[in-house]
Amino acid sequence: MDAPQLAIEVTGLAKHFGKTRAVNGIDLRVRAGSVYGLLGPNGAGKTTTVRMLATLIPPDSGNAHVLGLDVATQAAEVRQRISLTGQFASVDEDLTGRENLRLLARLLGFHGRSGKARAQQLLDAFDLSDAADKQVKDYSGGMRRRLDIASSLIVPPELLFLDEPTTGLDPRSRNQVWDIVRSLAQAGTTVLLTTQYLEEADQLAERIAVIDHGRVIAEGTPAELKRSVGSGVLRLRLVTPDDRPAAHQWLEQQLGSSVTLEAEPTSLSIQLSDTGRAASLLSGLSNLGIALASFSMDQPSLDEVFLALTGHHTEPAEEALTP
Amino acid sequence: MTDALNTSPTPGSATTPGNRQRDALAKLMADRARPTLPGPMSNILTFGWRALLKIKHVPEQLFDVLVTPIMFTVMFTYLFGGALAGSTDAYLNFLLPGILAQTVVFTTIYTGMTLNTDIHKGIYDRFKSMPVWHPSPLVGAMAGDVIRYTASAVIVFFIGMIMGYRSEAGLFGIIQAVLLLNLFAFGISWVFTTIGLLMRTPGAVMTLSWLFLMPVTFASNIFVDPATMPGWLQSVISVNPVAHLVTALRAVLEGSATLPVIAIALIAPAILLAIFGPVTMLLYRRQR
Numbered sequence: 079m080d081a082p083q084l085a086i087e088v089t090g091l092a093k094h095f096g097k098t099r100a101v102n103g104i105d106l107r108v109r110a111g112s113v114y115g116l117l118g119p120n121g122a123g124k125t126t127t128v129r130m131l132a133t134l135i136p137p138d139s140g141n142a143h144v145l146g147l148d149v150a151t152q153a154a155e156v157r158q159r160i161s162l163t164g165q166f167a168s169v170d171e172d173l174t175g176r177e178n179l180r181l182l183a184r185l186l187g188f189h190g191r192s193g194k195a196r197a198q199q200l201l202d203a204f205d206l207s208d209a210a211d212k213q214v215k216d217y218s219g220g221m222r223r224r225l226d227i228a229s230s231l232i233v234p235p236e237l238l239f240l241d242e243p244t245t246g247l248d249p250r251s252r253n254q255v256w257d258i259v260r261s262l263a264q265a266g267t268t269v270l271l272t273t274q275y276l277e278e279a280d281q282l283a284e285r286i287a288v289i290d291h292g293r294v295i296a297e298g299t300p301a302e303l304k305r306s307v308g309s310g311v312l313r314l315r316l317v318t319p320d321d322r323p324a325a326h327q328w329l330e331q332q333l334g335s336s337v338t339l340e341a342e343p344t345s346l347s348i349q350l351s352d353t354g355r356a357a358s359l360l361s362g363l364s365n366l367g368i369a370l371a372s373f374s375m376d377q378p379s380l381d382e383v384f385l386a387l388t389g390h391h392t393e394p395a396e397e398a399l400t401p
Numbered sequence: 402m403t404d405a406l407n408t409s410p411t412p413g414s415a416t417t418p419g420n421r422q423r424d425a426l427a428k429l430m431a432d433r434a435r436p437t438l439p440g441p442m443s444n445i446l447t448f449g450w451r452a453l454l455k456i457k458h459v460p461e462q463l464f465d466v467l468v469t470p471i472m473f474t475v476m477f478t479y480l481f482g483g484a485l486a487g488s489t490d491a492y493l494n495f496l497l498p499g500i501l502a503q504t505v506v507f508t509t510i511y512t513g514m515t516l517n518t519d520i521h522k523g524i525y526d527r528f529k530s531m532p533v534w535h536p537s538p539l540v541g542a543m544a545g546d547v548i549r550y551t552a553s554a555v556i557v558f559f560i561g562m563i564m565g566y567r568s569e570a571g572l573f574g575i576i577q578a579v580l581l582l583n584l585f586a587f588g589i590s591w592v593f594t595t596i597g598l599l600m601r602t603p604g605a606v607m608t609l610s611w612l613f614l615m616p617v618t619f620a621s622n623i624f625v626d627p628a629t630m631p632g633w634l635q636s637v638i639s640v641n642p643v644a645h646l647v648t649a650l651r652a653v654l655e656g657s658a659t660l661p662v663i664a665i666a667l668i669a670p671a672i673l674l675a676i677f678g679p680v681t682m683l684l685y686r687r688q689r
Contacts, residue, residue: 132530135687154532158438162530168523170451172458181454184447185533187436199432203425213458229527234430239530261423265430 085110085268091140100126102292115283123292124272161230165241171215220251307386317369319343441534448541470504498650499623513593570656588670591677598684642669
């Protein structure tokens with residue numbers, strides 16, 4: 079097989095809608111067989127990028143090769159080798175899960191018995207057999223997502239686009255989707271995933287590109303990225319709000335200026351460059367006689383990543399209005 | 402959110418089902434059977450099947466199509482029949498081909514409305530990203546509309562016959578009429594798919610489509626012979642495609658149809674298809 083080393087190779091990709099520069103010169107290199115994360119807020123240009131790479135809309139300028147094929151001139155060949163699971167469930171809500179799969183199977187050349195068999199195989203693998211003959215509009219968010227991903231695997235693609243696969247899902251369903259993505263990666267499928275959650279990109283992706291206003295503002299492995307933005311956030315909740323000024327003062331002395339007072343009067347959050355410091359900070363507070371109601375160690379939120387990388391918070395872009 | 406110790410999620414607490422799923426998925430992905438891709442005709446039939454499945458699951462969508470023609474036929478016959486033609490029986494024979502045309506022409510609006518509600522759903526992204534013939538989702542939906550047109554035409558014939566209508570050309574004439582109606586509807590549907598893609602809401606599609614259809618159905622020979630109308634209106638009617646359809650339908654149902662009469666009726670839909678077919682496809686590709 080003459081599999082190219084790069085599943086996606088993009089230079090200077092751009093697309094604007096009216097005055098909005100949705101994608102403003104993006105470069106990407108995605109290794110074949112890897113999971114790659116596009117991380118960014120609503121309207122950053124993630125979906126537009128995916129739609130160009132999946133041949134749904136033509137780029138205004140720039141070069142994009144998918145599986146070695148030019149998306150502008152070889153779109154038909156590209157479509158035979160990719161699958162797209164869009165941001166909004168790309169399944170037919172009026173039909174049943176089984177009918178959805180059989181419909182798509184027929185479009186791909188599985189007729190009669192072979193189509194039925196493939197649909198059943200997918201329903202089983204995605205734990206949807208019990209709901210197979212219910213209309214999709216009665217599915218839960220998690221089931222809908224699983225059907226959506228199953229619909230992309232009727233013919234296993236070499237490259238799968240997953241546009242915000244877990245947005246709006248409960249934690250249990252999100253974990254199921256994560257397991258699915260990991261299994262697909264193990265099977266050798268290249269996955270391009272967009273997400274608003276650093277944690278998700280960290281869990282799944284080999285490399286991450288952070289996108290803001292249609293540009294890549296940072297690129298690297300999750301570890302590299304976290305090194306540049308701090309490895310985590312320690313969130314504290316005190317028993318009484320009266321202790322907060324003292325706690326705030328002491329923590330700032332220890333760390334510098336990376337302590338944030340939350341709106342809630344007993345809460346503080348602390349950016350840590352080294353998670354190992356959390357324990358010493360907690361015991362330090364306890365030595366001062368400041369009682370903690372709870373504490374947790376979280377990854378930085380997207381907003382905190384943006385603050386660290388760009389100096390500004392995530393802001394809703396115009397594109398968010400017309401996805 | 403920040404309650405105690407919710408660090409990273411516990412990976413797959415139920416390991417057994419997780420592993421089972423992993424195995425099933427691995428097997429699935431290993432089966433890279435890739436049947437030969439079907440051609441455009443097969444794609445169209447598959448999308449036609451989708452339209453049928455949608456009618457099966459949402460049968461209410463046929464309600465309008467079935468009730469409106471009954472209302473029109475009964476209302477116009479008994480309301481105007483005596484005054485216009487001396488008796489309701491005589492009028493029914495004149496009116497029925499016109500009501501058929503009106504009913505089916507009105508039904509074409511649904512093509513635009515259905516497309517408008519359908520197109521904004523994510524499934525069209527999937528269709529566009531698949532190796533299928535690009536117009537097939539739209540043409541397939543229209544193939545499904547054949548059910549609508551035929552159902553509404555059959556209802557009109559059925560009600561008409563209960564009220565005393567008889568086609569001089571018999572069943573053969575009726576079949577020809579239904580065929581002609583379907584061809585005409587297929588051609589003009591592309592106007593409504595264009596409107597369906599341009600407008601933001603189904604309501605707007607409906608309003609704009611009515612603005613277009615009201616004049617062409619009422620300024621026609623559906624209800625009365627244009628001979629008594631002012632000259633300028635007669636010239637308008639002489640170029641009205643719906644009027645040509647009605648003339649052809651009357652001829653077909655009387656058994657006096659000639660090829661030119663039918664050909665003239667199909668000129669307008671052919672032109673509309675030639676113009677609005679490509680416009681629809683252009684708009685469809687530009688959809689984002």
